[in-house]
Amino acid sequence: MEVYQGKSVFGGIAIGRISVHKKDEQQVKRVRIEDPEQEILRYRQAKQTAMEQLQGLYQKALKEVGEANAAIFEIHQMMLEDDDYNESVENIIRMQQVNAEYAVASTGDNFAQMFSAMDDDYMRARSADVKDISERVLSVLGGRATGIAASGEPVIIVADDLAPSETVQLNKDLVLSFVTVHGSVNSHTAILARTMSIPALIGTAIPLTDDIDGKVGIVDGKNGCIYVDPDEDTLGRMQQLKLEEQEKKELLQTLKGRENITIDGKKIMLYANIGNSKDLAAVLQNDAGGIGLFRSEFIYLERDTFPTEEEQFQIYRTVAETMAGKPVIIRTLDIGADKKCDYFEMEPEENPAMGCRAIRICLTRPEIFKTQLRALFRASAFGNISIMYPMIISVDELRKIKTIVAEIRQELTEQGVTFGEPKQGIMIETPAAVMMSEELAKEVDFFSIGTNDLTQYTLAIDRQNPKLDAFYDPHHPAVLRMIQMVVENAHKAGIWAGICGELGADTTLTRRFLAMGVDELSMSPGSILPVRKIILETDVTKERENNNLC
Amino acid sequence: MKEFKYVITDPEGIHARPAGELVKAAKEFAANITLTKDGKSGDCKRIFGIMGLAVKAGNEITLTFDGEDEEAAYAAVTEFVKANL
Numbered sequence: 001m002e003v004y005q006g007k008s009v010f011g012g013i014a015i016g017r018i019s020v021h022k023k024d025e026q027q028v029k030r031v032r033i034e035d036p037e038q039e040i041l042r043y044r045q046a047k048q049t050a051m052e053q054l055q056g057l058y059q060k061a062l063k064e065v066g067e068a069n070a071a072i073f074e075i076h077q078m079m080l081e082d083d084d085y086n087e088s089v090e091n092i093i094r095m096q097q098v099n100a101e102y103a104v105a106s107t108g109d110n111f112a113q114m115f116s117a118m119d120d121d122y123m124r125a126r127s128a129d130v131k132d133i134s135e136r137v138l139s140v141l142g143g144r145a146t147g148i149a150a151s152g153e154p155v156i157i158v159a160d161d162l163a164p165s166e167t168v169q170l171n172k173d174l175v176l177s178f179v180t181v182h183g184s185v186n187s188h189t190a191i192l193a194r195t196m197s198i199p200a201l202i203g204t205a206i207p208l209t210d211d212i213d214g215k216v217g218i219v220d221g222k223n224g225c226i227y228v229d230p231d232e233d234t235l236g237r238m239q240q241l242k243l244e245e246q247e248k249k250e251l252l253q254t255l256k257g258r259e260n261i262t263i264d265g266k267k268i269m270l271y272a273n274i275g276n277s278k279d280l281a282a283v284l285q286n287d288a289g290g291i292g293l294f295r296s297e298f299i300y301l302e303r304d305t306f307p308t309e310e311e312q313f314q315i316y317r318t319v320a321e322t323m324a325g326k327p328v329i330i331r332t333l334d335i336g337a338d339k340k341c342d343y344f345e346m347e348p349e350e351n352p353a354m355g356c357r358a359i360r361i362c363l364t365r366p367e368i369f370k371t372q373l374r375a376l377f378r379a380s381a382f383g384n385i386s387i388m389y390p391m392i393i394s395v396d397e398l399r400k401i402k403t404i405v406a407e408i409r410q411e412l413t414e415q416g417v418t419f420g421e422p423k424q425g426i427m428i429e430t431p432a433a434v435m436m437s438e439e440l441a442k443e444v445d446f447f448s449i450g451t452n453d454l455t456q457y458t459l460a461i462d463r464q465n466p467k468l469d470a471f472y473d474p475h476h477p478a479v480l481r482m483i484q485m486v487v488e489n490a491h492k493a494g495i496w497a498g499i500c501g502e503l504g505a506d507t508t509l510t511r512r513f514l515a516m517g518v519d520e521l522s523m524s525p526g527s528i529l530p531v532r533k534i535i536l537e538t539d540v541t542k543e544r545e546n547n548n549l550c
Numbered sequence: 551m552k553e554f555k556y557v558i559t560d561p562e563g564i565h566a567r568p569a570g571e572l573v574k575a576a577k578e579f580a581a582n583i584t585l586t587k588d589g590k591s592g593d594c595k596r597i598f599g600i601m602g603l604a605v606k607a608g609n610e611i612t613l614t615f616d617g618e619d620e621e622a623a624y625a626a627v628t629e630f631v632k633a634n635l
Contacts, residue, residue, distance in 0.1 A: 071567050078570045078597045085598060111598060120604045126566060278561050302561075303608050311559045314632075 001231045006179065006204030008224035009190040013242040014177035014199045015235070018228065019155035020213040021162070028105040028138065036094045043089055043100040046140040051077055053136065064172060069192065076133050085111060101141050108134025125184050132163040156217045156226070158206060162189045172196060177219040179204050179226050201226060252529040256287045260532055262514060263539040269520040270528050270535075271327070273500060276302075277315055280322050282525040287532075290327035292448065292522020293388070293500040294319060296372065297333045300341050306368065312375035320383025329386045329448065329522075331427065332372055334358040344368075353462065358391035363400055373408050380420030387424045388448055393432035398443045427500075429453035434482045441493035448522070449486055451501030455479050474503065480512070487517050498522060510534040515543040552615040552624045560635050563606035566597075568634055573597045575630045581617025583627060594627070 033039050054077045061070035079085065085107060092103035108130055115127035154174045161182040176198065178189050183202040193200030199221030206212070206226060218227040218238045227234055260270045271292030272283040276299070283291060299307050299315060320328050335341050336357020349355035362369035376387050389401060405424075412419045428434060429450030441447065451474075456463045458479055461472050483499065490497035498520025503509055505523035510531055513521065521531060560568065576583045576594035583594035587609055592599030594613070605611060613631065615624045 075566045075570050075597075078573060082597050083593075084596050114598075114602060118602075118604055120606070122562075122565065123601065123604050126601065129566070276561055307559075308557075310632075311557070314559055 001234060002228045003225050004204055004206040004228070005225050006201030006206070008221045009200045009202055010193045010198065011221040012197070012199035013221065013238055013245060014156055014219040015238060015242060016176045016217065017153065017155050018158050018212055018215050018217040020208055020210070021157055021159040021166075022208060028101045029099075030102045031099040032097055033093075033099055034097075036097055039093050039100050040090050042141070043093065043103070043137075046100065046137050047080060047086075049140045050133070050136045051080055053140075054080070065192065065196070072129070076129060076136075079129065080133050080137070101138055104134050104137050104141070121184065128161065128163060135163070156219055158204075158208065158212070158217075158226075160208060177201075177221075179206065179217075179219060181206060181208065252533070255529050255532045255536070258532065258536065260289070260535050262535055263537070264541050266514060266540045268514065268518065268535060269496075269498065270532060271329070271498075271500075271520060271522040272525045272528065273522050274319075274525075277318050277322070279525065280319065283323075286525040286528045288525060288528050290329070290384075291319065291323060292327075292329050292498060292504075292520060294328060294330040295334065296330055297335050297339055297341075300333055300335060300344075301339060305343055306371070309371045309375045309378075312372060313378050316375055316379035316385065317382045320379055320385050323383060325384050327384050327386060329388050329425070330376060331388045331390055332359070332362060332369070332376075334390045335361060353456070359389050359397060359401070360391065362389075363397065366404055369404060370408055373405060374412065376422060377408060377412060377419040378417060380422040381418050382420075385420065385422045386446070387422050388427055388446075389424070390427040390450070391429060391453075392426045392440065393430050394436065395439050395443060398426070398440065402443075425495075428486050428497075429457070429501075431458050431482070434486055437486045437489040438492065441489050441495055444495065446495050447486055447490045447497040448500045448520070449483055449497065451479065451483075451499060451503040454482065454501065455503075458482065474506070475509065479503075483513070483518070484516050487519075490519075491517065496520060505531060507531060507534050511538050511543050514538055514540050552620050554613045554615075554624065554628050554631075555610060556613070556628075556631055556635070557610050558605055558607050558635050561607050563609070564600060564603070564635060566601060569597050569600040571634065572600060572627075572630065575627055576623070578626065579617070579619050579623035581615050581620040581623040583623060584614045584616075586612045586614070 054073050058070050058073035058077075061073060088107040088110065089100070089103045092098060092106055093100060112127040112130040115123055115130060118124055154176050156177045156179060157175060158179045159181070161180050162178065175196070178193050178198070178200040180189055180202050181204055183189050190200060190202060199219045201219060201221070201224055204226060212228050215229045218230050218234065220226070220238065227238075230238070260268045269289050271290045272279075272286065272288035273293040273295070274280070274283060274291055275295045299312060316330060334357070335344060336346070336355060337353045340346075344361070346356060356364065373387075376385060379385055392398065409419070423445040425444045425446035425448060426433070426440065427450045428437060428447050430453070433440060434454070437447065452463065455474060455476065459472065459476060461468045463472070487497045496519035499513065499518055500522040504521040505527035507530055510521070511534065514535065523531065558564065562568075564572070573595055585592050585594050585600060585603065587603045587605050590603055592603050594600065613627060615627070617623070
């Protein structure tokens with residue numbers, strides 16, 4: 001048995017025979033030709049055939065792996081039509097009086113090197129695309145077919161690296177895993193493996209020799225290694241692990257599309273927390289019913305100057321449109337405490353967690369607040385947006401917010417700008433807001449409990465200080481009673497109350513929250529299906545009987 | 551000649567795909583359309599030229615339009631940029 005270490009790009013276990021894939025070494029010879037114009041014509045015809053092949057691959061990929069993954073073949077077509085590329089090939093043929101194969105190979109190398117030298121991981125990975133289109137044209141010129149030979153049984157494909165055109169031609173049912181010697185986490189093999197949800201390794205120090213071809217292999221995507229010719233013990237152990245993993249996965253997958261409803265019919269909303277529009281794919285994959293917390297401060301933190309109204313509008317609009325009518329709750333900027341932003345030019349504070357942060361910045365510097373509110377109101381004409389204000393401690397603050405909101409609504413109306421009417425709610429994350437929740441509930445459309453800050457303020461324990469871990473109890477009855485109180489006061493006023501802090505994803509508390517009558521839980525996308533599982537298994541009526549609350 | 555300044559908001563920057571779409575939009579017009587970032591320029595009708603600039607989120611770009619149909623090119627390309635980049 002041999003073990004080779006690589007870098008895992010997708011977890012899971014694959015067991016099967018190894019198929020070593022070697023690229024046809026396209027030895028390109030430099031040949032002097034008599035009629036360059038005739039040779040250029042030959043190149044143009046080959047390019048045309050390559051374009052048609054790419055169009056075919058695009059259609060095939062569209063059906064099999066979806067638009068996002070198919071787009072690469074559209075890009076390849078554009079690259080092949082690029083004037084710089086074509087002028088380079090034709091110039092080499094004309095000036096050096098050489099064959100088209102040599103001109104294509106040199107041009108491909110030059111452009112690939114340009115990308116390899118770039119100071120950007122994504123762009124560096126694109127040199128593989130340039131090589132791929134060049135090899136395609138070379139194949140056409142040489143009359144050879146590209147692609148991986150089809151085999152009858154599902155295999156683990158081991159290769160130096162795989163080009164997108166090679167992976168798309170694979171019969172997906174016959175691939176258990178990809179293992180490559182080169183490649184990056186941004187490479188198409190990696191992206192494809194994630195889309196297909198199969199284990200894959202890159203940067204693996206495995207020899208591409210004929211004697212491993214056909215041997216049994218085990219890819220362990222969790223530990224990033226491949227076993228070749230495993231012994232009985234290893235094989236048995238991995239088979240068992242694979243089985244357990246499979247069961248777990250199937251179980252969670254069966255929960256997709258299911259309602260979040262308890263045995264006795266109580267429904268609860270399960271939403272996702274996100275920091276930017278990049279997280280949307282995970283939100284949809286995990287079947288979130290909406291976005292319960294969009295931390296808008298990340299738009300501010302990722303840059304060096306204030307984001308403009310237009311920039312914010314575009315981001316909020318994209319998120320709202322992507323969620324297609326599902327609720328998107330956007331929290332206004334929560335800068336301060338541990339989230340610092342230099343261009344806000346805040347004065348240093350003795351105690352930032354209790355300092356000028358979140359809504360306090362917005363109310364002292366209304367020009368910043370108004371820009372964000374205008375963007376939010378405009379974007380809400382394009383989807384189901386709600387606005388949520390953080391760090392509230394009093395009804396008076398809400399009145400001030402309402403005055404500012406009224407001002408921007410009037411401005412937008414006067415300027416003839418289209419805007420929607422978002423629902424407006426608040427975060428409950430200070431003990432003051434809990435104690436005032438009866439009054440606050442009459443002023444807003446919803447409550448969302450931020451348990452991280454609420455716990456730190458209630459227990460007077462700084463969560464950044466590891467020395468206090470011994471005193472810190474995330475399930476402290478004081479916090480749970482506060483949640484109970486907030487939910488009761490919300491319901492009394494006819495509004496809903498949810499939880500968007502870390503406790504929302506805590507499956508040991510899900511039953512208790514259901515018993516309390518919590519209406520919504522918002523969490524990182526990956527936690528949604530495990531929490532849904534608990535909900536489906538819970539009987540709230542029984543839970544209430546068994547549980548003397550808090 | 552017309553000029554347009556813009557700060558990229560797409561978190562991915564001008565990746566292969568948006569670069570391709572930008573090229574598609576620019577090729578509709580006869581005018582010369584140039585994209586400049588940090589003093590380096592690329593022809594908007596050439597995908598390698600645009601990708602070679604490695605434009606990222608937060609970068610300021612300048613688009614210049616020069617030619618007979620520059621008005622129409624300006625309108626169409628800036629609309630594309632605002633909506634997609």
